[in-house]
Amino acid sequence: MLRYTLKRLISLIISLAVTSLVIFFVIEIAPGDPASLMLGVNAQPDTLAALRAELGLDVPKWQRYLNWVGGMLVGDFGTSYQYRTPVAEMIGNRLWVSLPLALYALALSTLIAFPAGIFAAARRGGPGDVAIMSATQLGVAIPNFWFAMMLVLIFAINLRWFSAGGFAGWDNGFFAAMKSLTLPAIALAMPQAAILARVMRSALLDVLSEDYMRTARAKGLSARRALWRHGLRNAMIPVLTILGLQFSFLLAGGIIIEQVFFLPGLGRLIFQSISARDLIVVESVTMLLVFAVIVVNFAVDLAYAAVDPRLRQRS
Amino acid sequence: MSRNLILGALLSSLVVLAALVSFFWTPYDHTAINVPAKLQSPNGTNWLGTDQIGRDIFSMIMVGARTSIAVAFVAVGIGIGFGIPLGLWAAANKGGWTDEIIMRGNDLIFAFPSLVIAILITAIFGAGAVNAIIAIGIFNIPVFARVTRGGALSLWEREFILAARVAGKGRARISIEHILPNIANLLIVQVTIQFSLGILAEAALSYVGLGAQPPTPSWGRMLADAQTLVSIAPHMALVPGCAIIITVLGLNLMGDGLRDWLDPRLRLART
Numbered sequence: 001m002l003r004y005t006l007k008r009l010i011s012l013i014i015s016l017a018v019t020s021l022v023i024f025f026v027i028e029i030a031p032g033d034p035a036s037l038m039l040g041v042n043a044q045p046d047t048l049a050a051l052r053a054e055l056g057l058d059v060p061k062w063q064r065y066l067n068w069v070g071g072m073l074v075g076d077f078g079t080s081y082q083y084r085t086p087v088a089e090m091i092g093n094r095l096w097v098s099l100p101l102a103l104y105a106l107a108l109s110t111l112i113a114f115p116a117g118i119f120a121a122a123r124r125g126g127p128g129d130v131a132i133m134s135a136t137q138l139g140v141a142i143p144n145f146w147f148a149m150m151l152v153l154i155f156a157i158n159l160r161w162f163s164a165g166g167f168a169g170w171d172n173g174f175f176a177a178m179k180s181l182t183l184p185a186i187a188l189a190m191p192q193a194a195i196l197a198r199v200m201r202s203a204l205l206d207v208l209s210e211d212y213m214r215t216a217r218a219k220g221l222s223a224r225r226a227l228w229r230h231g232l233r234n235a236m237i238p239v240l241t242i243l244g245l246q247f248s249f250l251l252a253g254g255i256i257i258e259q260v261f262f263l264p265g266l267g268r269l270i271f272q273s274i275s276a277r278d279l280i281v282v283e284s285v286t287m288l289l290v291f292a293v294i295v296v297n298f299a300v301d302l303a304y305a306a307v308d309p310r311l312r313q314r315s
Numbered sequence: 316m317s318r319n320l321i322l323g324a325l326l327s328s329l330v331v332l333a334a335l336v337s338f339f340w341t342p343y344d345h346t347a348i349n350v351p352a353k354l355q356s357p358n359g360t361n362w363l364g365t366d367q368i369g370r371d372i373f374s375m376i377m378v379g380a381r382t383s384i385a386v387a388f389v390a391v392g393i394g395i396g397f398g399i400p401l402g403l404w405a406a407a408n409k410g411g412w413t414d415e416i417i418m419r420g421n422d423l424i425f426a427f428p429s430l431v432i433a434i435l436i437t438a439i440f441g442a443g444a445v446n447a448i449i450a451i452g453i454f455n456i457p458v459f460a461r462v463t464r465g466g467a468l469s470l471w472e473r474e475f476i477l478a479a480r481v482a483g484k485g486r487a488r489i490s491i492e493h494i495l496p497n498i499a500n501l502l503i504v505q506v507t508i509q510f511s512l513g514i515l516a517e518a519a520l521s522y523v524g525l526g527a528q529p530p531t532p533s534w535g536r537m538l539a540d541a542q543t544l545v546s547i548a549p550h551m552a553l554v555p556g557c558a559i560i561i562t563v564l565g566l567n568l569m570g571d572g573l574r575d576w577l578d579p580r581l582r583l584a585r586t
Contacts, residue, residue, distance in 0.1 A: 011419075018423055027439065141511070141563035143518050146538055146556040149545055157546045252428030256519050260542070270431065271523070274439075286431055293426045 004305050012298045019290050020072075024065050027283050033057075034081045034277045055081055068283065082278040090269065091285060097167055098258070098265035101181050102250040105188035109246065112193040117200025122227060124205060132197065139194025144253075148187035148260040155183060165262040184261045188254060192246050199242045203235035210234070237304065244300035248293035320572025326565025330558075334380035341374035346530045354548045364550045366540060372551070375532040376558050382444065382533045383562065386526070387513030389448045391506055394455020399502065401456070402463025403494060406471060407486040418464070421457035429454040433516065437525035444527040451516045455509050462505050466498035500577040507570035511563045518559050534559050 035051045036043060052058045056067065056078075071078055077087035120132040156164040162183050168176040207213065208231055216226040255267030262268075266285055273281035337345075342362065349369035357364045363373040405417040433450035440446045467490070470476060479489050520526040521535025529536070534555040541551035 015419075015423060015426065019426070022423075026435070137564060137567060138560070141560045141567060143515055143522075143538075143556070143559055143563075145519060145522055146552070146559065149538065149542060149552050150556070153545050153549060153552070248428070252431050255430060255434065256523060259523055270434065274435070282435065286428075286435065289428045289431055290426055293428060297426065 001305065005302060008298060008301055012294060015294050016291065019294070020069055020287055021065070023283055023286050023290070024068060025061075027279050027286075028061060028064075034279055038081060055079075068280070072284070072287065077284040078280045080273075080278055080281050082273070082276045082281070087281050087284045090281065091266070091288060094264060094266045094269045096170065097181075097263055098251060098254055098267065100177075101184055101188070101254050101258075101263070101265060102247060104178070104181055104185040105192065105250045105254075106243070106247050108185055108189035109193040109196055109250075110243070112189070113196035113200055116193075117197040118204060118227075118232070120197070121201045121204035121208065122224075129201075133201075136194040136198050139190055140198075142191065144187050144191050145256045145260050147190055148184065148257055151183045151187055152260075165260070167263050181263075184254070184257050184263060187260070188250055188257050192250065196239070196242060196246065200235065200239050203238045204231055207231045207235045240303065241300055244296050248289075248296045251292055252289045317572045317575055319568045320576055323565050323568030323570070323572050326561050327569055330380050330562045330565065331384065333377045334384050337374075337377035337381055341371075341377050343371035343374045345370060345374040345378045345532055347371070354544065354551075356548070356550055363554045364548070366537070366551055367544055367548075372537075372554050375537060376534070376554060379532040379534045379537065379555070380558070380562075382521075382527045382531055383514050383517055383559075386444055386448050386451065386517040387510050390451035390455055390513045390516075391509050393448070393452030394459045394509055395502075395506070398456040398459025398461075399463045399495075402460040402465075403467055403490040405460065406464045406467030406494070407490050409468060409471065414464075417460060421460055424454065424457045427454075430516070430519065433520060434523065434525060437520060442525040442528060444531065447517060447520045447526045450520070451513050455513070458509060459502070459505065462501055463498060466501045467494045470494050470497055500574075503577065504570050504574045507566050507573060511566035511570070514559065514562050514566070 035048055035055060035057060039048060039051060049058070056064060059067075068078060075088055077091065079085065080087050080090060083090070116132050116136075120129040123129050152164045155161045163180060166180065168180040170177045204227070208227070213226055213230060216230045217223065221229065251266075254263075254265055255270060257263075258265040258267035259271065266289070270282060270285050272278075273285070347370065349365070351369065352361070352365050353367055353369040355361055355365040355369075361371050361373065363371075363376065366372055366375070401417050405414040408414050433447070433454070436450040436453075437443070437446045471494070476489060476493060479493055484492070517526055517533070518535035518538070521533040522539045524536070524539065526535055527533040537555040538552060541548070541555070545552045
């Protein structure tokens with residue numbers, strides 16, 4: 001297990017290093033100089049030079065890259081060109097919206113998908129299965145931002161149960177904040193729940209045809225008990241991978257939903273920073289999102305190997 | 316043929332037909348502004364109503380289908396054009412350093428949140444259909460590379476490949492003449508899936524203003540226009556939304572149906 005962990009850890013570090021290089025240089029080749037953008041077209045050359053020095057833009061590219069990566073390692077993400085505040089602080093504030101939103105959506109997605117997938121698998125071919133599978137087909141086909149607009153139309157504009165957008169803030173109490181995240185979380189969760197339910201169903205169906213399931217039944221367990229005791233546990237492996245992938249997707253995928261609901265999360269931060277050429281913020285947020293994806297995948301792989309010794313030996 | 320396949324093919328051809336017909340005929344000029352007739356609900360003159368400046372929504376949906384299909388089509392083309400050769404190469408040189416580099420590169424692209432990068436690319440290099448295509452297309456490359464390699468690897472173990480090698484054929488020739496035709500099924504199914512994802516991605520990018528630019532109509536931007544007006548003119552959001560759903564649903568059903576139909580084992584299991 002230690003060997004496996006080390007091997008995966010090395011590949012994790014290489015991935016992160018390559019990722020940071022790619023992100024930095026893709027963004028750096030972008031046209032537009034942040035300093036001249038901040039000062040306008042009529043700026044004096046010496047003021048421009050002074051600002052460039054202040055922002056650390058006057059050193060060679062490779063040194064800026066090293067400064068950026070080195071800073072991130074100790075939690076210093078640099079200073080925003082636009083607001084002159086530490087990027088780490090900006091990201092921290094936004095994470096308080098994006099992270100709860102992603103977790104909320106993940107919880108909803110799991111709560112919907114697990115029962116639906118188990119129910120469909122247990123009644124394979126029956127009307128319940130057909131109904132759930134048709135619903136998931138639809139769920140995958142609906143763009144989540146459109147679904148979000150429909151939720152606003154129904155629950156905010158017509159029924160007035162929720163506000164159409166904005167974030168109440170955690171200072172106004174847990175429930176007020178969660179309430180303003182509810183519609184966005186539903187919109188985000190819906191397509192994910194559809195995918196997860198399908199994975200759950202097919203994973204269970206694969207397991208149900210295994211020999212040990214027949215043994216369990218032969219031992220005298222009822223179909224229901226065999227499903228819960230032996231089926232579910234074995235079906236969880238593919239389900240957990242998808243769940244891990246979904247979390248990182250939800251964190252990044254909130255970008256569009258945050259636009260629909262005017263939520264002050266990471267997504268809106270990226271959009272605002274891109275239009276203001278606030279490159280350092282864009283780089284850092286992108287890096288953070290990719291970092292989250294890579295680390296979650298790493299954790300899922302390790303969890304896998306811990307559960308299933310076959311995976312350790314194979315690699 | 317399954318019901319899924321027929322229904323999916325019908326829905327997809329409906330959209331393709333709308334796009335093709337729009338080259339010759341639309342009920343109105345999709346750019347014609349008619350402010351007095353703005354925000355009309357669906358009626359006899361404007362079958363699907365009008366938007367905030369009185370443009371005919373039915374005509375815009377028809378022309379918008381062109382944009383969606385074109386973007387998704389070329390983006391899938393990029394995935395096929397780069398991904399399949401890479402996947403074939405990786406499988407033919409299994410375990411070698413080129414295989415390792417190709418697969419690690421794949422993993423890396425997979426780890427990137429595709430939407431974030433697509434937004435980044437379009438924002439940096441300018442919003443527009445071409446950059447949207449590139450942004451979506453890049454993420455199709457590892458998908459096709461992986462599917463191709465996965466399918467090809469198991470074939471390389473088979474006797475008929477061995478026979479071809481004994482006959483003196485090179486790896487490249489075997490890949491093209493023997494491997495590719497045998498994984499065509501897999502790839503066709505993947506094409507329909509990626510096509511539907513491309514339609515969704517194009518809609519999302521246009522929705523945030525980074526896709527095709529006005530006056531080219533696109534379903535995503537129609538939704539963005541509808542957002543602030545959804546309470547007084549819900550049809551403006553409903554119509555493009557349904558167009559996207561019909562297209563994606565059609566492609567997905569077709570993909571599922573094709574997979575069952577093209578896989579002889581599944582076909583036997585059913586009968």
